[in-house]
Amino acid sequence: MYLQCCNHTHEPIMLLDGVAVTIGRSAGTKILDKLCSRTQLQIVANHSKKYAMVKQLGANPSQIDGINIGQDRKCDKKGTSSLKSRENMHNSQKNKTSENFDNGTAADVGPPRATVSKSSHWSQGLKSSMTDSSLQVYKDDRVIVIKDKYPKAKFHFLVMPVENIVSTVHLNSAHASLLDHMWKVGRDIAKRSCDDDTKTRFRYGYHAVPSMSHLHMHVISQDFDSPSLKTKKHWNSFTTEYFVDAEDIIHEIKTEGKVKNRRHMTELLKNALRCHICHTELKNMPQLKKHIKDCR
């Protein structure tokens, strides 16, 4: 098993079974950018199970399939997905650290771009939910809509493109009409789901830094009445600016050709709990949930 550079700018790095390998800025990887630590990532391969555990040691973010690993956090990695480190989002060292894991078969020697993950890591879970007919509520040639597996309100859907797009940071101006379509489908689903009650308010949008891979637009009723709404993180992800309205994303794509960098917004998830209607601060989740039941 070895780690192969997507751009073939350096020799593959051997991954012996169970032996930790540390990679980062070095002569071997030809990475020069100081934002990448000399010990950026630690990789431990498991040959029999054909995956590797990737741990971020450096302070700056590294990603797997566009999702941040986080410092001192671990992710498992299987198949041919790409591994990105911070500096390929920068200038001079563009894509120098895109790597493919390869188990040695010729067919798996991948293209330089990120490929569809075969990983069973939780962050890939939406890919299987997409095709789960028990969750699916709408499908056309461009989008699939599923019920959120753990709804945070009475009505909570995810609108996802059929095309494999990892997240909003992977969007460009060519996706403008797709985003318009996702927004329109979302509004239709919302209308259809509760046409007996036109007072039910909905919001349509994206998380600033999603946890799950595969682009998904939330369609969520504003009652937030659900047993799956449990934590401060849940609450703040839907009621602070961490929740970015679909219209804002669409506007940014149409005018700038890309979305704003919102990585710093993870801080908002630690905000004090406030009612989304009257903005009263509540001490804890049980009190918040009690309060929003009858706040008008």
Add this chain to the structure above:
DNA sequence: GTTCTAGAAC
């Protein structure tokens, strides 16, 4: 993302 649980908060 969720689940589990230790220990903080009450």
Add this chain to the structure above:
DNA sequence: GTTCTAGAAC
């Protein structure tokens, strides 16, 4: 004593 949260593990 119980309730609640935050962090680790998955």
